[in-house]
Amino acid sequence: MNKVVSNRLLANNIHAIEVEAPLIARSRKPGNFVILRVGDKGERIPLTIADADVEKGTITLVVQKVGASSAKIVSLQPGDMVTDLVGPLGQNTHISKVGTVLALAGGLGAAPLLPIVKGFKEAGNRVLTVLAARNKDLLILREELGAYSDELLIMTDDGSEGKKGVVTVGGEEFINREKVDLAIAIGPAIMMKFAAQMTKKYDIPTICSLNTIMVDGTGMCGACRVTVGGETKFTCVDGPEFDGHAIDFDELLNRLGAYKEEECKLPVK
Amino acid sequence: MSKEKYTEMRNQPWRDELRKAVPMKERTAGERVKMNEVDPAERIKSQLLEVNLGLTPEQAQAEAKRCMDCANHPCINGCPVGIDIPTFVKQIEKGEFGKAANTLREYSSLPAVCGRVCPQEKQCEAQCTYHKMKKEPVAIGYLERFAADYAIKNPGECPKPEKKPANGIKIAAIGAGPTSLAFAGDMAKLGYDVTVFEALHEIGGVLKYGIPEFRLPNSIVDSELKAMEELGVKFVTNFLVGRTATLEQLSEEHGFKAFYVGSGAGLPRFMNIPGENLNGVMSSNEYLTRVNLMGAGSEDSETPVLRGNTVMVVGGGNTAMDSVRTAKRLGAERAIIVYRRSREEMPARLEEVHHAEQEGIEFMTLHNPIEYIGTEKGRVRAVRLQKMELGEPDASGRRKPVPIKDAIVELPIDLAVVAVGVSPNPLLLRTLKGVELSKWGTIVVNEETNQSSDPDIFAGGDIVRGGATVILAMGDGRKAAASMDEYLRKKYNLD
Known part of the structure; x- marks a missing residue:
């Protein structure tokens, strides 16, 4: 369980949520993401880490309200608990001096x-x-x-x-x-x-x-697979960053819609 | 177990008496007990209903009576964790069910799990003396389950196993599947301060995300976990060792002295055939995780799962059986196993294949997918299958399937689940320095001790084997615990 420290409205339906996660704040690098889950019946949602404060021991996640799960996340208030939070996940961005x-x-x-x-x-x-x-x-x-x-x-x-x-x-x-x-x-x-x-x-x-569909985020499910340069890659362990010129975006766009029909069947709260 | 110890156990007066009380002829006259199970038409309506109901005390005692209590105990030799089978079976015959459960607990941290998921027909039961008499073996698996379930229902009769005094040494197990649990249980009994780290939000690994409720209820796993907590094992979820904190940080900042890596074979294998990334084609890991871990089959879960009217599952192992039977329970009209070899070569437990048949699962053996065909919207609508025949035996000793020229059929489907194996999870391995890996990405260990090239790191289960069974993983955990104990005793002068 991780405590929510603040919830700031950035724009229409877009919130910056700061969560206590001292270990993740310390170990995360640019490009990393976390998986979080709100409530016992909640879905596991991958979210990129937008910022971290090592001294405060917090990370900041930016979430847009689009469906039932994200609505639950953006409704979290300071003092509320995130049921599960794991990370940092994904490869770090390779940062160097390039010009x-x-x-x-x-x-x-x-x-x-x-x-x-x-x-x-x-x-x-x-x-x-x-x-x-x-x-x-x-x-x-x-x-x-x-x-x-x-x-x-x-x-x-x-x-x-x-x-x-x-x-x-x-x-x-x-x-x-x-x-x-x-x-x-x-x-x-x-x-x-x-x-x-x-x-x-x-x-x-x-x-x-890439922000693909994921379940575990640790390489186990393969829901996040994407074709890069003709080869199947797992976004969670091989990515989330890939050579933009090699990604099969049409396949990616198709895969992002895989659960649309199913999503519609979710109970409306 | 040593021969002397076994003989001593076998010659105890109660057991001697029991053996002599019933003539051998009477023992061998009985038929092997039939498991009580829920009617197939009924059970396919629910993802949560356990198929096997267990034995009644009378059935269990009658089955235990069939055991001849052989002096050479071949069954023990067939058990990867060396459970003293004749002793617990005879305790059941005598009606001392709690004692039988305690005997199991001495050897296994998860007896209620093993009683349900072990391939007994290939292990203990395969060695049973009854085979020599052309008769069905003693139902050891059913009896194990009976005793273990009895202990869960009657905790008062089964005192906690003996535990050595705490030695204050902190040990971490990485991953909370069967191998780590077996390891952690043994280490706790040996007096170590054990913490199990798990990346997912639930403890149990494949027992929770993989094996369905209808075969292994989560409540059973939780009962076994509770028993481990009572032994002092600590569990930490949502913690990815190597990323959330490194091994170095765990040892320097938190004082962990040694590690057991049981992180499993995470990555699902695909077949690299055209159309495999269409929507509606997924790994068995994804399918089963959505349904088992995330509860996607039930109305109140926020996690969705794709459903299909005609579901094909590729593979012939237990995971394939679990997937295809899950598909049936989620409403598939046709749920079909497609397997490239024949029925004889299927690695799944016999009971699972048998149950699948009862439930109306179709089997297309000697067929192998070569291409998926999609709708305009990118959802799978058919699969092309290459027909196969059996050729010469291959490296596995099984006859190799070879394609029959021009024999290709098209099968309309709307969901495909690929259950053709897994590869080691690279996440933790990337952060392990100084640990030798094989060319397959598994951890190389000393086969006797399960110690890796870094003496403070031991490993077992699928991260070493690349894909095996629950019981083999547990055997590794027990072996590693014994050898790590020996190593640490020397290193820290504990004796």
Whole structure:
């Protein structure tokens, strides 16, 4: 059982939840995720660690309310308990000094991207960040990303804030202006698909972090399998980050929908 | 057990008397007892209803009477953990069920589990003297279950096993499946301060996530775990050793002196055939974990599981049987085993195959999937099966299945469960420094002691064997406990 320390509303339906987990806070690295479960009948949900405070012994998770399980998580108040929390899981992001890094965040993807942006900045890279969302109410972690980026470009689909357009438009603006050595794209699968297609045109190595369906998160179930470069990989033990140019995004998109019909049958609370 | 000790046990007056009380002819005249079980039509309606009901005391005593109490005890030689079988069987015959349970506990931390899931027909019962007389062996497995269940229901009659005084040495077992549990139980009895670390939110490993309720109820596992807690074993869930904290941190900051790695064979194997990543094709680990660990079969669980009208399960082992019978219980009209060899080569327990047949499971042996075909929406709708025939024996000694040219059939299905084995879980191994691994990624250990190349680290179960049975995993745990005890006694001058 892990105690919830704070629950902060970041944007419409998106919450930052800080949970006591001293051991995970100490051992986690950028790119890692946890699995958590709320309630005895709860589902095991994988969530990327957005931030950690070693001294306070806490980790921060960013959660968007989309279904019954996430609704339960975002309703947790300070003092409430998370039934089960395990981690850190997944391979660490390989952070090194590469030169200029282009970070592309789509919606909720800003949360897993934050520790990676921070890591690359601290490793001495020039970091250019594009933060994109459907509209201004869905933009999150703008200040935090801004603090570790040399430049931060805001994009919204409807133009309600920053420039009007999708994340790839913002990315190309940077690429056309200066040499980019590495791109990292994190967001919905469809956004990463287009981001990877765009960077491929310019031959820029690209990392994507996948948020697949998982049960145990430790390699046991294989629900998270994804085809990368023609080979089946397990997102939980081989990922969650893969070469964006080698991921079979169409298969991934299909697999993400595997339990949709079933999800609809869940009791509505 | 030494020959002298066994002879001493066998020659105790009560046992001598009991042996002489019934003429051998009368003992061997009886038929092997039939297990009481729930009617197939009834039991397939529920994921939770245990199929076997156990024996009544009268049945158990009558079956125990069949045992001839052989002086050479072949059955013990067939048991991977060396349970003193004739002694507990004779205690049942005498009506001393609590004592029989205590005899079991001396050798096994999980007798109620083993009585249900051990492949007795290949172990103890395979060695029974009755075979030489062309008769059915004594139902040792049923009797084990009977005595172990009796102990759960009558705890007062079964005092806690003897425990050596605490020696203050902290030991960690990694993974909470059968091998670690057997290890932890023995080490606690030897006076060690044992903590079992588990990555999942439940203790029990495959006993909880893998083996279904209808074969092994969780309440039985929990009773055995409670007995272990009473022995002083501590359990920590949601803790991934190597990641949540490293082995070094556990030893430096928390004072653990030695480790037993029983982290299991985590990774499900797939067949690498086209269409295998379609929706509706999943590993047996995923299927069984959703249903058994997460309760996906019941209305109030938030974890979903895909259902199918026609479900194919690939494989011929116990996991395949568990999966196919689960599919039937989740409403499949047709639940089909597809296995590339013939019935004789199936590694599953005989009883499971028999139960599956009773429940209307179909068997397509000598068939092997070569491709899955999907709908426009990316859900599996059919599988192409290559027909096989048996050729020359292979490395396993079984006749090798070979494809019959141009003999391919298409089977419409809407769910496929792949149960073709597992590979070692690399998560912990990545963080173990100085431990020698095999080319298959398993931990290399001394076969006598289960000690790895790092003297403070022992290992057993599937992380060493790559995929075996509950009882072999338990045997490793017991062996490792004995040798680790010897190692630590020397190292810390405990004697």
